[in-house]
Amino acid sequence: MLFDTHAHLNAEQFNEDLEEVISRAQEAGVTNMVVVGFDRPTITRAMELAEGYEFIYACVGWHPVDAIDMTDEDLLWIEELAAHPKVVAIGEMGLDYHWDKSPKDIQKEVFRKQIQLAKKVKLPIVIHNREATQDIVEILKEEGAAEVGGIMHCFSGSAETAKECVNMNFYISLGGPVTFKNAKKPKEVAAEIPIDKLLIETDCPYLAPHPFRGKRNEPSYVKLVAEQIAEIKGLTYEEVAEATTQNAKKCFAIN
Numbered sequence: 001m002l003f004d005t006h007a008h009l010n011a012e013q014f015n016e017d018l019e020e021v022i023s024r025a026q027e028a029g030v031t032n033m034v035v036v037g038f039d040r041p042t043i044t045r046a047m048e049l050a051e052g053y054e055f056i057y058a059c060v061g062w063h064p065v066d067a068i069d070m071t072d073e074d075l076l077w078i079e080e081l082a083a084h085p086k087v088v089a090i091g092e093m094g095l096d097y098h099w100d101k102s103p104k105d106i107q108k109e110v111f112r113k114q115i116q117l118a119k120k121v122k123l124p125i126v127i128h129n130r131e132a133t134q135d136i137v138e139i140l141k142e143e144g145a146a147e148v149g150g151i152m153h154c155f156s157g158s159a160e161t162a163k164e165c166v167n168m169n170f171y172i173s174l175g176g177p178v179t180f181k182n183a184k185k186p187k188e189v190a191a192e193i194p195i196d197k198l199l200i201e202t203d204c205p206y207l208a209p210h211p212f213r214g215k216r217n218e219p220s221y222v223k224l225v226a227e228q229i230a231e232i233k234g235l236t237y238e239e240v241a242e243a244t245t246q247n248a249k250k251c252f253a254i255n
């Protein structure tokens with residue numbers, strides 16, 4: 001069993017062959033996936049998929065790159081969706097300083113509002129962080145995000161920061177980059193963070209693991225991430241698959 005905790009099967013890259021992609025995932029042993037929506041169209045599609053497939057769950061929120069577009073109505077809509085039984089988390093939310101479409105102060109405001117919403121609806125949060133680690137950790141502390149906890153998605157920071165996040169009730173999710181030969185930090189994180197705090201994900205269609213780097217990613221490839229973590233930690237593949245699946249179910253409160 002494998003749990004892909006972060007998949008964008010709602011992306012247009014899967015419009016042509018979604019059924020085949022899902023079949024390959026099941027053949028690879030993927031038993032659960034969370035599809036993440038981060039704006040109006042992708043949230044709508046994530047909800048359709050969660051309603052259409054028993055093993056697919058939805059995470060709904062607003063992406064920091066598009067923070068400037070989020071209205072009060074959008075936030076209210078996300079709050080309403082949070083009551084749906086297949087919605088298991090709020091996000092992805094956070095800060096992205098790589099792109100400058102949304103000014104930093106607006107990104108921070110939209111991030112804080114979504115943390116407050118998650119606390120209100122009592123759901124964990126999924127964090128997107130790009131070049132903004134310090135500000136993210138500060139906001140998580142100031143907003144008391146430990147109360148709901150959640151996931152540091154596709155974590156790319158240091159093992160030290162990862163430990164700080166674990167102490168704030170967050171799981172560390174590793175994706176394709178942990179399999180890249182030159183990815184020193186994700187490998188250190190895999191080595192140093194205990195298996196009961198690690199999750200696996202694809203972030204598909206992005207960030208395909210080795211040897212598919214640069215190609216379209218898909219949930220079946222999450223197996224490669226589990227294999228790499230097993231090798232780094234000196235565990236069996238089955239142990240990593242079992243532990244990360246149990247961790248994900250605990251985090252999302254799925255039985």
Ligand SMILES: [Zn+2]
Nearest residue numbers: 006036092203
């Ligand atoms: Zn994502």
